Amino acid sequence: MVKYCDLFVSFFKIGTFTIGGGYAMIPLMEQELVDRRRWMSRDEFLDQLALSQSMPGVLAVNMATGLGYRLRGLRGAAAAIAGNILMPIVFILVLAILFRQFRTVPVVEHFFLGVRPAVVALIAAPVFRLAQSAKVGWSTCWIPILSALLIWLFDVSPILIVLGAIVLGFGYGRIKSYNKN
Numbered sequence: 081m082v083k084y085c086d087l088f089v090s091f092f093k094i095g096t097f098t099i100g101g102g103y104a105m106i107p108l109m110e111q112e113l114v115d116r117r118r119w120m121s122r123d124e125f126l127d128q129l130a131l132s133q134s135m136p137g138v139l140a141v142n143m144a145t146g147l148g149y150r151l152r153g154l155r156g157a158a159a160a161i162a163g164n165i166l167m168p169i170v171f172i173l174v175l176a177i178l179f180r181q182f183r184t185v186p187v188v189e190h191f192f193l194g195v196r197p198a199v200v201a202l203i204a205a206p207v208f209r210l211a212q213s214a215k216v217g218w219s220t221c222w223i224p225i226l227s228a229l230l231i232w233l234f235d236v237s238p239i240l241i242v243l244g245a246i247v248l249g250f251g252y253g254r255i256k257s258y259n260k261n
Contacts, residue, residue, distance in 0.1 A: 082119065082151045084159040090117060091144045091163035098140075100199035105140050106206035119151060126213045134242060140164050 090112050098105040106129065114125050132142035141161055148160030182188050216224065227245070230236040 082156070084152060084155060086117070087144075087148050087152060087156055087159040088163035091140075091148075091160045092166060094140065094144075095164040096167040098202075099195060100202055101139075103139065103206070104199050104202040106210075107202060109140070109143060110206065110209070113147065119147060122213050126210060129210070 094105055094108050094112060098108050110122075110125055113119050114122055120128065128143060128146050129139075132139050132146060135142050141164055144160035144164040145157045148157035150156075152159070211221075211224065223245075227241045231238055231241060
């Protein structure tokens with residue numbers, strides 16, 4: 081049985097050592113929760129990630145809540161959430177206090193300029209890994225590409241993209257099951 085302290089420590093590491101927010105946390109979450117701890121399979125991770133993204137709130141907290149609850153109930157969810165948010169809260173408070181004083185210091189400016197491309201890479205890497213796990217092949221790769229272009233170029237709300245994907249996926253499934261009969 082998974083211990084509360086193990087949930088806390090795992091999500092503490094995820095919350096502490098990830099720069100860039102929820103999507104940048106995905107590789108670390110996958111490594112910790114799937115590869116190292118084996119608390120879930122890759123398919124379960126992908127499902128939990130999809131569920132966490134579709135719910136309101138912070139991705140990492142939603143992941144912590146879902147997995148903590150599944151493994152140890154309400155207290156497990158609380159332990160995972162506490163571990164996940166503790167260091168970011170401390171860091172944000174310290175940064176808010178210091179940032180106003182040091183934001184124009186060249187070293188600080190250069191740090192943020194250097195971190196930005198790394199965060200983009202941290203977000204891009206799991207996208208390709210998740211595409212493989214979701215079995216996005218050449219016949220279906222147009223769907224995420226079209227979705228990204230609609231959001232980026234035409235400022236279509238991601239909510240509409242998700243709702244459209246649900247309707248189209250449901251319709252496709254119904255047609256496919258109808259053709260089998």
